[in-house]
Amino acid sequence: MEEHILFQALADPVRLRIVEAMRSGEWAVGDIVERMDIHQSGVSRHLRILAEAGIVQMRPDGQRRLYSVRAQAFDRLEAWVASYRRHWDRRLDRLGNALKGKSV
């Protein structure tokens, strides 16, 4: 479980912007540096945090490192959210049944 590490990684605005940018595929570190207004060392550190959280993966390409998002991380997020929805559905069902029983 430990989902809070996942959330911690996405909590920083710069990291979230990096992840959002990665919707469009793989990015080299230098490309990210150009778009984000932050120093290269910062980008590398952010990428390390994202990688440790399992959100991104790295693929070496010559002297560059291409980073991309891992679908499995979003599977975890989706499963987490879904577990709440199941709880609510149950509660709404109970509410609905209670209303049906009481009124009408």
Place this chain on the structure above:
Amino acid sequence: MEEHILFQALADPVRLRIVEAMRSGEWAVGDIVERMDIHQSGVSRHLRILAEAGIVQMRPDGQRRLYSVRAQAFDRLEAWVASYRRHWDRRLDRLGNALKGKSV
């Protein structure tokens, strides 16, 4: 969108435990204090952060305040995750088509 505020609120382990506990419905502040090993003032502060992020809502009940989770917050999360999945599906489709075209 500013989803990073949502993630920031869920990034703290204590806050995440509070949210997890709220799967089972409404909780008064004092009840949370009993289960979490933290001072009451801390719980109140965490609840304020969760409320400002739109994750929980409050309902006064006498001298107590009953907190519960807001389904809409999870709608936002779910939508966010879903937008990534759409991107991947498109990319996988392209990959699939490319493979079909090249091999066989």
Place this chain on the structure above:
DNA sequence: AGTGTATATACATGGAAGAGCATATATTGT
């Protein structure tokens, strides 16, 4: 081998955030 390029890491620093304590602000009951 040596030079240039791309990325990662060690270090120091400023600022944010979480913790407990004390106190303020309801609300209930007498």
Place this chain on the structure above:
DNA sequence: ACAATATATGCTCTTCCATGTATATACACT
């Protein structure tokens, strides 16, 4: 009105984290 209970908030302290600078490491090219 007063005492008791429940919760929120101001304060201080400490810890953590993001940042930039400087440096190390890895790779490419000649």
